[in-house]
Amino acid sequence: MISDRIKKLSPYKTETTQARIRLSSNELPLRLPEDVRLRISQEVSKIPINKYPDPNASALKEVLSEHLRVKEENIVLGNGSDELIYYLNMAIGELSRGVFYPIPTFPMYEVSSRILGRQRVEVPLDHNMDIDLNASLLAIKTHSPVLAFISYPNNPTGRCFTRSKIESIRQEGLFTVIDEAYFHFSKKTFLEDAVSREDTVVLRTLSKIGMAGLRVGILIAKEEIAYEINKMRLPFNITYPSQVIARLILTEFYTLIEECINTVIKERDRLFRELSQMEGMEVFPSDANFILFRSNFPAEKLYKALLDRGVLVRNVSYLPRLERCLRVSVGLPEENDAFLEALEDSLKSFT
Ligand code: PMP
Numbered sequence: 001m002i003s004d005r006i007k008k009l010s011p012y013k014t015e016t017t018q019a020r021i022r023l024s025s026n027e028l029p030l031r032l033p034e035d036v037r038l039r040i041s042q043e044v045s046k047i048p049i050n051k052y053p054d055p056n057a058s059a060l061k062e063v064l065s066e067h068l069r070v071k072e073e074n075i076v077l078g079n080g081s082d083e084l085i086y087y088l089n090m091a092i093g094e095l096s097r098g099v100f101y102p103i104p105t106f107p108m109y110e111v112s113s114r115i116l117g118r119q120r121v122e123v124p125l126d127h128n129m130d131i132d133l134n135a136s137l138l139a140i141k142t143h144s145p146v147l148a149f150i151s152y153p154n155n156p157t158g159r160c161f162t163r164s165k166i167e168s169i170r171q172e173g174l175f176t177v178i179d180e181a182y183f184h185f186s187k188k189t190f191l192e193d194a195v196s197r198e199d200t201v202v203l204r205t206l207s208k209i210g211m212a213g214l215r216v217g218i219l220i221a222k223e224e225i226a227y228e229i230n231k232m233r234l235p236f237n238i239t240y241p242s243q244v245i246a247r248l249i250l251t252e253f254y255t256l257i258e259e260c261i262n263t264v265i266k267e268r269d270r271l272f273r274e275l276s277q278m279e280g281m282e283v284f285p286s287d288a289n290f291i292l293f294r295s296n297f298p299a300e301k302l303y304k305a306l307l308d309r310g311v312l313v314r315n316v317s318y319l320p321r322l323e324r325c326l327r328v329s330v331g332l333p334e335e336n337d338a339f340l341e342a343l344e345d346s347l348k349s350f351t
Pocket of ligand 1: 079080179204
């Protein structure tokens with residue numbers, strides 16, 4: 001008796017292809033030194049794994065509240081921000097009302113809406129990969145959605161949308177989720193709105209700052225909103241090891257993360273310059289830790305040629321507006337060099 005809603009879903013595609021250099025999932029290329037790894041394993045070995053973890057992850061929340069400069073009551077933690085996207089989609093407005101998001105964007109907004117049977121109000125981006133405000137306002141008037149998901153910066157296009165356009169959408173009465181998964185590379189935020197307004201929340205994650213394997217997502221909201229969302233949370237959604245390791249890394253080794261973020265920002269700008277100089281290449285500016293680019297060749301052909309040379313990127317050409325586009329995550333300098341070399345070599349082999 002599986003519902004049609006679920007039967008119609010296609011399984012969520014995660015990238016499992018093996019490659020020498022993986023630049024496909026927008027992870028931080030953080031390499032923890034041996035002594036740090038040892039310190040982590042010592043702490044992990046002390047965990048009583050026969051016991052349930054702290055359901056409120058209080059020790060981790062305490063550190064996060066210091067980092068974010070918000071109260072612990074403003075925070076809800078999820079098993080990745082993926083889980084928080086589900087909770088928000090379940091919690092905001094009646095399910096009979098729609099969900100708005102510009103496309104292309106992060107697929108989980110669509111997936112969670114489909115699972116809940118909510119109407120999807122999807123509006124293609126304009127040619128600058130920004131929100132098409134007129135089309136969005138028209139779609140909002142026509143379909144009256146109550147919830148908006150905004151990836152800020154947007155995955156997979158890379159830029160932060162114009163702030164005033166987001167505000168105009170919110171102005172129409174939509175509860176607005178600002179997904180700041182890539183905040184550390186953009187430094188642009190709606191955090192002040194999230195703690196002061198009832199119609200705005202911000203999502204952050206530890207995934208893009210070196211801890212994707214821990215699965216810790218962070219919702220920041222006004223206390224009253226956070227209180228309600230927290231009621232829906234599965235009781236032990238942050239595992240014991242995740243609570244312990246995330247807290248340890250954030251308190252003792254955060255400078256390693258900061259250094260790596262700075263390297264990635266510098267490398268992103270270098271990659272952008274180098275890609276822009278390649279003939280026939282269209283490169284989209286990025287506020288995130290990845291770059292979208294379009295070549296003259298079929299995306300699948302270039303994707304395969306790169307993979308043959310040991311470099312895995314993401315083929316996003318099936319998405320609206322993204323014909324012949326690939327997305328590359330920014331890695332360590334030597335990984336980016338290998339990518340650029342593989343790209344030049346692939347393009348040469350086509351001509
Ligand atoms: N939001 C955006 C915009 C993302 O790109 C991603 C991951 N690629 C996520 C959320 C999910 O992050 P998490 O690992 O915290 O579930």
